[in-house]
Amino acid sequence: MVWSFGLNKRVPAINMTDEQRRLVLYTCAHTAVLYDYSNNTQKLLQGHCNMISSTCVSEDRRWIATADSGQNSMVIVWDSYSCIPVQTLFDPHVGGVTTMAMTPDAKYLVTVSAAQTQTVAIWDWTTESDSPICQAELDPAYGHQSYILFNPEDPTELVSNSESQVIFFSWKGGKLEYYAPELDDSTFNRAVGQYSQSIFQSNFGTRAFTATSVGNIVVWDSKRPSSEAPAASNDATKKALKLVRLQDRAITVLTTTDSYIVTGDVMGHVKFYDDQLTMINWYSEFDLGPVNALSFMYMPEFITDVAESSDFPPDATIAASKFVVKDFIVGTATAVMGHVRADGTILDVLLLEHDAAVHAICTHPTEPRLCMGSYSGLLKIWDYEQKEVLVSRQFDRGNMIRCVAFDPTGLILAAGFMDGSVRVMDALTLDDEVGEPFRYARDSVTHCCFSHDSNFLATADADFTVSVFRTGRGQEEEAWVYLGRHRAHYKLIESLMFGMELDTNQPRLLSLGRDRVMVEYDLGNSGKDDLRLLSQDRIEQSAVPSCMAWYPPVTKESFIVTANSQYKLKLYNTTTKMCRKTLLGPTYGAPVQKVAVLPTTGSPIEYRHLAYITTDKVGLHILPADGNPHKAMALIAHPTGVANLACSYDGKYVFTAGGMDCTAHMWSVSLKSLDAACSLGGENLIPFYGLLDGGREGEFFRELEDYFYYAQIRSQGVDATIDREVSTTIPLSEVPYVMRALGFYPTEQEIDDMLNEVKFSKYVETGQYVTHIDLGDFIKLYINHRPAFGLSPIDLQKAFEILGMDSEDGPAIDRGSLLDLLQSKGEHMTEAELAEFLTTLIGMNPEGGSSELGPYDTDQGTNVLEDALPRDFTAVSFAADVLGFQLYAPSTARPTTASTASNTAEDL
Structure with a gap:
């Protein structure tokens, strides 16, 4: 990966700027991005296999921690300078991490699990230990805790909150204790609202604030009256x-900077308050959208006494001092x-x-340009070389772009748009x-080409x-004329493409459905409002x-390749x-x-490659394909x-759109690395032997050889007394029997x-025509045609x-019913x-062949x-x-393979 387009608006961005660098940290899917906005460069922190759910940094911005949620989750701590x-x-945690925080000195981490019954754990990540110092399980009645923070003046205190409950923690001596104070609308006879974020107030010991969804700030403090001795710092x-x-x-956001308390809200306003929650200044003209992140640059020796000639704005006090x-950095819920x-x-x-799903991406045929469209109605064309x-x-909010x-x-x-409309635009403007x-x-347009x-121009819809x-140029008054539409499929169309006739170079149009x-369409004989099928x-x-x-054209024959x-x-x-x-x-x-066939700037018949995507992966495959697993990554x-x-257009990059994660990734292609990996897998039949149970020296291979040579005997007649002709091939007519004997x-049809x-x-x-097949080609045929993961009991269960x-x-x-279905x-x-x-099968005719009984016994x-x-x-x-x-049982189902079946020569 060399570049990430977009950002995860659900994980707040963090300002990494200091006196030497201009950086901001944000996430794209499973990657954390350090973006140098002064030089327009990215450093990508890759290591997670799930969506990153939380990030945090040390006070000096040296250390970065990233966490994800899901199976095989991780917390990774990075050096922000070396990105190692x-x-x-x-x-x-089971299920991963939903939120976390780091102490200002970067010694400790606190993580909150993403499970329904949440666990809070304190880690000393600077040691070799892979176990937390202490942890505690929370009551699910407290709601899903989505935010947590250390007390910057006392790392043994923490505060977290869900939408309905604030919890205070205290840990010392390897034990984590917590207290959940009660607060509802009856406490102050006013609506409290849902909690968003909580902070500790600087220089006020145990005081804390929590922001709410109705514009309130809840002030928390120790139960002990202020006239008595001050509360212990660890009193939670x-x-x-x-x-x-x-x-x-x-x-939506509550944080601090220097002596100010700072808030961000759904109107996009940023406001600054003093210790007594008196407003000092505000910014209301940003117009970026609802604020979900506020982060200030790191400057330990920040000087607030500035000259009167400076351009800092005046504050809201009567003195109108320089603010x-x-x-x-301001981050918003609209991905700005x-x-x-x-x-x-x-x-x-x-x-x-x-800020909505990205499905529509395409590249320019001759220039380094990438077009991206999303359900938010935003259409952008990037120069992906210059970034x-x-x-x-920006289309109206309801115009969700599905394909380009x-x-x-x-x-x-x-x-093509989700409302079924299609727009034809100038690609430059x-x-x-x-x-x-x-x-x-009548439904969303899913493909266009x-x-x-x-x-x-052809489109397919849902x-x-x-x-x-x-095109109507030179023939019609309009630039584009509607030719017709045809409902030739009864399930969703998965692919739509144009091609060329081999002899005439006339366009061909094909569609493939679930x-x-x-289906191939007869463009040559179709007229206006009359789209015909070929x-x-x-x-x-x-x-x-x-x-x-x-x-x-890596082969002499012209093919269409499909995947299933x-x-x-x-x-x-x-x-x-x-x-x-x-x-395979x-x-x-x-x-x-x-x-997608990777374009090449060289000869069209040289070594070619296929780019592909699966549910969550992107990969390359060397062509021509032959079933060798080492040809793919x-x-x-x-x-x-x-x-x-x-x-x-030049085959140097592959782009992937992430759909609901609202991002796209740019991948650099290294064909030499893939070719080297393929070479390490072996040549000729060596890669295919590895796909057989036990390999070349295993029992299954010896069994296959026995069947192969027995098929030679069978083709010459089992009871024949003449001398046998032993060869390295068998007739094609014997192939089905050997396949069945192998399970x-x-x-x-197959x-x-x-x-x-x-x-x-x-x-x-x-x-x-080829009439015989040798052992090597038979092995390839068997591996390529058999079920990729053997016979699965789940398939039989689904059929029933x-x-x-x-x-x-x-x-x-x-x-x-069974006999009728068959x-x-x-x-x-x-x-x-x-x-x-x-x-x-049931043993009434164990020798096989025609049944003497037949389905009916007419005598009886x-x-x-x-x-x-x-x-x-x-x-x-x-x-x-x-x-x-x-x-x-379905819960413990595993494939049945040939190695688990007891096959004999009679199975042929």
């Missing part, structure tokens, strides 16, 4: 002394960050980012090319409809396709739509969601989900795909949940086939097969009594 992690606390028992009404609007404060220079009251907007915004446009696309010339930009947006879709000649627009259908091909049986792309929910990449002939190859895809936690891109992918049970894959593998080069009825033992299917649905069986298979007039089967099947009974598998 110096300490890591692994799994500090507090009570509400008074409720001070400061304003009508909610106070001298340090420069500070401003830097305020107190001398002159100058506001510099450092960041103006998206500066070239142009932006440049045309091949880079002069036109199309944007973002001015509308068409007077009114197109409003033909241009043809290679820029003559066509109503399963594809719309096509044609209904497993690939073909509809069902490309999957059980898997759900997720994306498609044009396969680069079963971790497979498939290559389809662009003309016949025949599945020509099935390959990347298996990094989730199936591939979107692919992946990194966590956005822990809460990757929404979109784009590649730079992989393909459907008839068998056809496997045989066609081998049969036509050299046809383009030689014009000849969908097809069955509720019973005492779980979802069940009655015998008649003969009428999916790859349905004939009555004879059903009799043969079931009698073999009874159904012998049905009598041998129970009246009802559950997933467990069907697996045990018919399939002969042991089915685990």
